[in-house]
Amino acid sequence: MQDSVDESVQTLIILGAQGDLTQRLLLPGLGTLVAADALGDLLLIGSGQGEGTDEQWQETVARAFADGGVSGPDVDTVVRNTRYVQADATDESDLRRLLARARGRVTLYFALPPAVVVGSCRTLERIGVPEDTRLVLEKPFGTDMADAVALNELLHALVPEEQVHRVDHFLGMTTVLNILGVRFANRVIEPLLSSEHVESVDILFEESLGLEGRAGFYDVTGALRDMVQSHLLQVLAMVAMEPPSTLDARDERDAKARILRATRVWRDDPERFSHRARYTAGAIEGRSMPAYVDEDGIDPERGTETLCEVVFAVHTWRWHGVPFRIRTGKAIGSPRQEIVFRFKAPQHVPTGLVGDLVENRLRIGLGSRHIGMDLNVNGPGDPYDVSPVTLATDYDPGELLEYGEVLRGVLSDEMPLSVRGDMSVESWRIVEPVLRAWNAGRVPLHHYRAGSIGAEITENREP
Template sequence: MARDDKFASIIGSEQAEPANIVIFGASGDLSKRKLLPALAHMHRWNLLGPHSRIIGALRNNWTKSHWINYVHDQLLQYFPDAILNPRSWQRISHKLDLVNGDLADPEMYQRLAEALHEQGGKKNALFYLAIPPSWYECVAKNLKAAGLADEADGFRRIVVEKPFGMDLQSAQDLNQSLQHYFNESQIYRIDHYLGKESVQNLMVFRFANSVLEPLWNRNFIDHVQISVSETLGIGYRAGYYETSGALKDMIQSHLLQVLTLVAMEAPLTLDADDVRDEKMKVLRAIRRISVDQVKNIAVRAQYDAGNAGGVDIPAYRDEAGVAADSNTETFAAVKFHVDNWRWQGVPFLLRTGKALPDRVSEICIRFKAPPQTLFDLHDGNVLNNELIFRLQPDEGMLLSMTAKQPGLSTDLRAVQLDASYGMDGSGMPEAYETLFHDVLLGEAGLFSRADEVEESWRIVEPIMKAWAAEDASISTYTAGTMDIDGMQELMHDCEGDWRNLSAKHA
């Protein structure tokens, strides 16, 4: 099977209806690195409806030719295959259009309404808000005023990037604002982690196979570790990161969403609301934390100067745009409990950090030790029974078990069953391709509902308050290490130790 055919068989071949794909902030970093390449990939695999258009909504006073040249230059850097074939680039360039104007100017939205292309009697439109959150309400209000929230002549869907609020109150305010101008069914709150192939496969693995269902509970699982480790520092993102930190940036959104997929019950159907209802049950079952308990269940730290992934990294406080006395955490770990019948007493340990030894994202399901110890399971480097979902790199599943070493002794060793998701090294659809495709099809299962977002903020809010009230300077760790104060205490009452993220496939 040719690579293109194999890719098409994996991503699926359902073509979306023709649509006007409007990108607010079309000349920004997210657009050039993720959105434009994703749309070019989708065009290549014939997933965009015929005569669809990609409309940049720009404050720059660009001409259409300037916009086309800009897209060409970004694709040359981030997806050169799309433009090296002249016919392919010609087809993409014919889809490009733009509307200039200030985001606060109502006349710009009138021009946008006039620019929407009609195909088959419909003016379907997807509005992607690749702009700072402070502009979300303004854009939604003006779209509504221009009649662009009305679905009388085609669907209207608005995609909102994170951060969705910076705390519970701001998230509630933003939900109320967006729902004033658009129906909840029209709002797609994007979490690119849920677009990853390996994350989506969690539901298939859980509910399409019966072999592990009897084991997927408190009787056999000791604890769950969900980890995202990055070697990079904050780079150019100080302006955002100083107001966020690891807890808000990763745990409140991405990792709590992954937790719900691990812990949820089987939905009645794959309908978006059935799936999100089960995820909400998990979020509501997470044990509430009081501010005075935070020191026992959460750890934070900030990277100091060091070397991670072969790159010298300055101390966080020495990064451009970071305050000299900043207490923003670049590492966070939290122990949660899901108080329901299936998971009572099983800790869920979530950790994430920057400037760590390796770039690894994974879910570790660690099973309980056998009830009677006939062998020394902790001898040498023998692992407990673990099921690993690798999210990055080398997406796949890994089942680690214990076996006897060959020979006359009774020494033990770990053996592994490894199932990769890769396609002969050619890669898989990027998360933004999957999510774009789902929005165009009206599939909302991979997007957060309003109550999910608010419940996630409600869960982490006591941790935010406790850390904000701390007077002492934040503890530090050397970039490129996992030497973080307090991490081991979170493993109290858990079988074994933190999984070593530096050991590839181990």
């Protein structure tokens, strides 16, 4: 199937159109993009194994776009023209029929479980895809390092690497993108971000949410695979990378890849520098939450963790000796979602300055749109009495939802918000020692009450 295509016309095919990802995140994000950006002639096709009519799908799309708070003639046109095709994503005849409905350049978005994605790609390998087809995959990309390598080979048999988008919606968050501006547009900050001045770096993403209906996915994935291996290692790469010459996809992704290649578990000791736990019954904001093992669809014998913490080392000149702690957890009562640079203490505080000195910290919010710097100042009372202050600012949300940013990158062939093939493999290489230690039972599975801070496993924060 190698016919020439009209570049002014695009078809976005969502495989798994009836799933939670599509309706809760993907479609609202697309709506913000349609309303804000000139996409030209875009045909949206939803596809799934379930029965459905064009009219029912149009209602679903319209409702999701409205949830994203968008309207206008471009939005109305996409809704009016969108179509639904019932199809098995692994069946040859169904995929041929689905691709025959496309116009212009095709983008296949796999909003499907990983095993189904592999089956679908194997079918596409047999029948071929239209010229210049883009393939868009969600995390987790594979289940381990060997699986990621094999999946890369399968994808590259279909299309070149530059037409593969391994999307990570974290990279589309304005709060994450703001790391670039804070680091590289402020001479007063960037020189301080090195082992000469930084004591440690924390990357925290804790949630008050529980499973929210995702037991089937989460119980075979867990916090380490779901959050650390994909999202938070990508954040670490942005936090630690050297300044790229440009924000062109190649320059930026090369800089991130160098950091991932240099990253491994602190002292190569996952038994000591990784922790795991899962929540027991509790309450959050007055809402009762059952224990993880009592949630519908959970197999208690799997030992799936809902909270994990790993300390990593980045073996570069800039970050030698600086521990990077990544921590993520569900059902946390006072969740934190931020990057925290903890600076070393002053070499010498002159005798005569009194008061309680706090750690100097730079905090960049991941969930909230907030940046703060914790400092020590003196005055206006006793001029020698020091007290802490925070220089802080909030900033407005971006024009697009996270998935709108992701889709804009995909549909305009901009690659910085997608993960390159070698980077996906490196991420698995980094966490596999932890997974081996856990699977062998060398790291105990702790417990914490839902609604607590999960503090039972954080007594030794610093290596």
